[in-house]
Amino acid sequence: MIGMLRFFNGRTLTMRGAPEITSDEVWVDGDAIVYVGPARGDAPTFARELDLNGDLLLPGFKNAHAHAGMSFARSLADDVPLQPWLFERIFPLEAKLTPEDVYVFTKLSILEYLTSGITAAFDMYYFRDAIAQASIDCGFRTVLCGGGGDAATLETEYHKFNALHPLVSYQLGVHSEYTSSYDELRDVGALARSLRAPVFAHNAETKKEVDECIGRYGKTPTALFDALGHFDWGGGGFHCIHLTPRDMEIFRDRGLWVVTNPGSNAKLASGVAPLTTLREMGVGIAIGTDGPSSNNALDFFRELYLTPALQKLRTGDAAACPADDVLRMATVGGARCMGLDACDCIAPGKQADLIVIDLQRPNMQPVHNAARNLVYSGSKENVRLTMVAGRVLYENGAFFIGEDVGDVYRRANERFRALTAR
């Protein structure tokens, strides 16, 4: 962007402290926020002045667990349990994927992210060069999560991707205990200690996974990872449904993040994470969509609604997991979990990863409590604008990602047909 941009005449939810709506305007210069406050007489000349017209400006949603490249598998194997789904349906197709496939399917998912106000994703998938390139080409922010294998590769990737581009960063990770050997897990622990870096993994998504890990090691995945040093410098787990009380203490004591994926967990009948207990213990929570093959949508409004709704069902208490907590998980929580502290809220010096929510739609009326409207009634129809690093990537239904979206759809369908015919 050349010149400064001004958001004015709206409602601003900075998420800097408790969710509170102000009438502050926000100025953006380059990729950063440079001013948040009342209108000023000494304002500079702006390249663009965006009249919010009463609409809501807030930090973008952080999708803290995703496999963007899996959009090839949307609606391909629904209504099937997790283990056969994964081993019989998904893994055989994944074995045939090429980097070019992952590039196109990741782009398709990034388009979908933008439609529900997601401004960054924590992505664990194959062909990380392709994922990074798709993200850079779209102007989208991605935190790559290593998926295990040998520690030497993880170390190389850690240095390479953290130096590659301002929109790309990298965290250590293993896919899961059940897809890793003991030696691999041990070496990742040593690497985490050497790099002083957090480690993330799928953790306690199914009871079977936990039971089998206990069978192999006499420990839950959480306890095993912890014993091997994965959590000496923090990190976290994706899903975290079947945690034991001791696991939860490890999460609390190590300052680990629980990334919840309610849409995927419900559809695969995996269960509901014990977020209410974790929250009471002070464990940090972030929210993710999981992959488009299991969820199947990458719609953050679905997750915003399901996160509290499933807690209410799980606990039998309609007061569980109030909306303000959910907004915090979706923005500040996600950002900090992913190491994106510069993108967590609206404040001077922070990255301009922002969204505008259209309140002039029936589902947002009456405008009594815009924050609760967002969590309990919000929908993609309300996303007026999605901005990443100061650049508008989505506005009024149109995409600005440097490529015609029709071409992305066409290529995705071609590659889907070729993949399933291979």
Added chain:
Amino acid sequence: MIGMLRFFNGRTLTMRGAPEITSDEVWVDGDAIVYVGPARGDAPTFARELDLNGDLLLPGFKNAHAHAGMSFARSLADDVPLQPWLFERIFPLEAKLTPEDVYVFTKLSILEYLTSGITAAFDMYYFRDAIAQASIDCGFRTVLCGGGGDAATLETEYHKFNALHPLVSYQLGVHSEYTSSYDELRDVGALARSLRAPVFAHNAETKKEVDECIGRYGKTPTALFDALGHFDWGGGGFHCIHLTPRDMEIFRDRGLWVVTNPGSNAKLASGVAPLTTLREMGVGIAIGTDGPSSNNALDFFRELYLTPALQKLRTGDAAACPADDVLRMATVGGARCMGLDACDCIAPGKQADLIVIDLQRPNMQPVHNAARNLVYSGSKENVRLTMVAGRVLYENGAFFIGEDVGDVYRRANERFRALTAR
């Protein structure tokens, strides 16, 4: 509409039998469908030819349980359990509502219905003249559900509203056992027998409701209603979460409809209805949003996703409640439950209550299985057009309801402020 309308060059999901997508075109004349089939050389001159461009045409969704007038209470009392929510927060405000309030808030909800492809609603609320008028003025289809009180009023309403307008019809109903006296319930049974009409009510939404009914009458609400003759000519229940095995047999034996409201039931921590068991028994199922005060959105895509997702969670079986079943509940099931057999599917002679789903959006790609995409990935961004009785009420984000939507929002906000200040 003057002249005939042609939908062509798309995918058509008629819902006439099993969900199957064809390339049939559909012609509409006045309020009815007049032709479904391949393109023809002898086609008449059309007033409008709508190129579907590969998009999906299907019957509109039927919202089989709603309280449209409650949009005044959106985000007003979230994160509160059902009984105090109802008795302490909602009932005191409802006592102050005027027919003019209900007219405006119903219009607001109808706007929201249109955005997610809902073409008819089964509405139980106060001031039914106002509800009917809002529906007629918008061109929307409403089946009013009587809310109890004395049987003489129900009888008058039954005759009056069933003769009022082609878009309005009326079914007998009582709000619930717990808001009715024994004499009222008895008289409704006698009326149902005399009119040979089905009766609907809130039923088994909470365990407390069922327990208290057993305490009063030694019977569950289902058994009580049945013993009093409510179900001699059919009918059904809204919510139906805490049904006993005997209740379910009554539903099966009497051919009653279960109307499930998963969004509201989750948010109020009421539970998950035993749809999988009911389905296996052959009980008909329809889907509703419930009111905007409890859900809080009137988004049928939310319900399309939650209906199977919560069944999978409840049963621990990811294969439970497959997508095809859900589509049937949302269209054919809802229509038949509400007495709208003329609106259940796409066939010659049926009412033209139709929607067009935009598949050229990232959440619908790749287009591998459009029906499953709809249930598991669909969103309001995909609703390209909503037509009721042959009239386009919503297209490409714009409303055609005979009134500027800004005026509806303004009036809704003014009345909300006045109501809460009263």
